Amino acid sequence: MIIFERSCVRAFSLGTFWTFIANKVLGRIELELPKRGVMVVNAVIVDALAKDYGSFRALKGISFTVRQGEVFGLIGPNGAGKTTTLRIISTLLKPSSGNVHVFDFDVVRQGKEVRKIISYLPEDAGAHKDLKGIDYLRFMARFFASNTIELEGIVQRGIEIANLGDRIYDKVKTYSKGMTRRLLVARALMTEPRLAILDEPTSGLDVINAWEVRKVIRNFVAQGHTVLLSSHNMLEVEFTCDRIALINRGEIVESGTPKELKGKYNAQNIEEIFVEVVKCSATS
Ligand code: ATP
Numbered sequence: 001m002i003i004f005e006r007s008c009v010r011a012f013s014l015g016t017f018w019t020f021i022a023n024k025v026l027g028r029i030e031l032e033l034p035k036r037g038v039m040v041v042n043a044v045i046v047d048a049l050a051k052d053y054g055s056f057r058a059l060k061g062i063s064f065t066v067r068q069g070e071v072f073g074l075i076g077p078n079g080a081g082k083t084t085t086l087r088i089i090s091t092l093l094k095p096s097s098g099n100v101h102v103f104d105f106d107v108v109r110q111g112k113e114v115r116k117i118i119s120y121l122p123e124d125a126g127a128h129k130d131l132k133g134i135d136y137l138r139f140m141a142r143f144f145a146s147n148t149i150e151l152e153g154i155v156q157r158g159i160e161i162a163n164l165g166d167r168i169y170d171k172v173k174t175y176s177k178g179m180t181r182r183l184l185v186a187r188a189l190m191t192e193p194r195l196a197i198l199d200e201p202t203s204g205l206d207v208i209n210a211w212e213v214r215k216v217i218r219n220f221v222a223q224g225h226t227v228l229l230s231s232h233n234m235l236e237v238e239f240t241c242d243r244i245a246l247i248n249r250g251e252i253v254e255s256g257t258p259k260e261l262k263g264k265y266n267a268q269n270i271e272e273i274f275v276e277v278v279k280c281s282a283t284s
Pocket residue numbers: 053056058076077078079080081082083084085123232
């Protein structure tokens with residue numbers, strides 16, 4: 001989000017400014033200009049997205065936007081349609097109907113451009129077990145770096161993000177699940193994608209590892225990047241996400257900031273809101 005207030009203008013570098021102006025002139029950036037002077041760049045626009053698996057409709061025409069510079073959470077129970085949505089945004093799956101744009105690139109017609117600016121971490125991703133952590137990062141960095149200096153820069157960022165200390169020099173097969181996940185999150189973020197798409201980044205992690213991953217995500221966004229993540233853990237998203245959309249059975253049932261939603265439903269947490277919304281939609 002770009003806010004025309006003094007503090008935020010400082011965070012908006014000159015290079016980014018001219019890129020932004022050029023894109024605006026070319027009509028490649030959509031803006032919302034609410035009354036209070038807040039100008040929003042959309043990182044993702046999902047519009048009436050539907051996905052059928054045979055005769056089963058997994059996504060029933062969902063719409064939402066992710067703003068540049070925020071952590072947006074797609075939150076819902078198992079089978080709600082989170083992975084399907086993230087895979088479509090990542091260009092790995094074709095929609096049945098509807099439109100999806102990532103920084104104004106159409107995911108169907110301009111998949112190549114989209115893949116250059118995103119990074120996708122699947123829920124069930126694994127790393128090569130016989131490689132040392134550092135060698136895995138170096139192996140993956142080679143797909144992105146155009147010279148040795150760039151390569152080492154990417155690997156260094158990966159080491160810092162993974163924060164595994166000396167264990168980065170051990171083989172992945174000796175890692176716990178939490179350590180492997182931290183390595184994979186580092187792999188996804190070390191190339192500094194404009195948009196990181198993380199499917200259940202903290203699923204199955206203990207408190208400490210989940211906290212580490214959440215901290216990494218918040219730091220990444222603080223540097224101006226955008227994160228779209230999914231989670232079925234409705235309690236943790238309040239601490240990670242700026243805005244959320246609750247998804248159930250292929251439909252977005254509610255969206256907003258955690259604070260807004262808690263106020264609207266007079267609820268203590270997102271779980272309470274989800275139960276309330278699903279109960280209401282079942283009886284209406
Ligand atoms: P989870 O939290 O369990 O990963 P999810 O919210 O990510 O769930 P999806 O994996 O997107 O949900 O699945 C949405 C629905 O689509 C589910 O009912 C699932 O069974 C169905 N589905 C997903 N992939 C396929 C497929 N390849 N063929 C048929 N049905 C599928």
